[in-house]
Amino acid sequence: MTIAIYPGSFDPITKGHLDVLETGAKIFEKVIIVVAYNLNKKSFLTVDERVNLIKESVKHLDNVEVDSFDGLTVDYAKKRNATILLRGLRAVSDFEYEMQLSQTNSALSEDIKTVFLITKPEYNFISSSTVKEIYLNNGDISKFVPQPVSEYLKNKSIF
Ligand code: ADP
Secondary structure (H helix, E strand, O other), X not given: OOEEEXXXXXXXXXXXXXXXXXXXXXXXXXXXXXXXXXXXXXXXXXXXXHHHHHHHHOOOOOOEEEEXXXXXXXXXXXXXXXXXXXXXXXXXXXXXHHXXXXXHXXXXXXXXXXXXXXXXXXHOOOOHHHHHHHHHOOOOOOOOOOHHHHHHHHHOOOO
């Protein structure tokens, strides 16, 4: 069984992330989407909030598991017997960083291969940071994020 992990900040999960995940779930027998966190890095939502919102958004995907981790992605992958690292590519601007990350991970662990997926064009421009920006300025984010995320943020006090 080929197990893939899809690591990211998911702060919050967007429709772009979900599209990458849905395609990954069709290709691989199991996909573990993991909130990679760093306690020193400032985030918008807590790890628990991010994990819960992902869980609510992936209920329709039987072969997807949700988790979180702190540390090296390759160590987490090894622990979960995953051999594939799933990442999304939006634009050329993502490419350089993603290539560097992929090659670094390959240097750290020969067993891990990165697979890049591209979303549907309508989700290509979406990023967690623009979603946060729109939300913090009282804009409508429902087009960009799964329904559980827009519902949750509608009811969350930001002050
Ligand atoms: P990170 O902090 O690790 O970059 P993100 O949550 O921002 O975490 O993104 C996780 C992965 O999803 C990255 O590979 C990123 O390029 C990809 N991604 C984010 N948004 C989109 C999108 N709209 N379309 C395709 N891939 C995306």
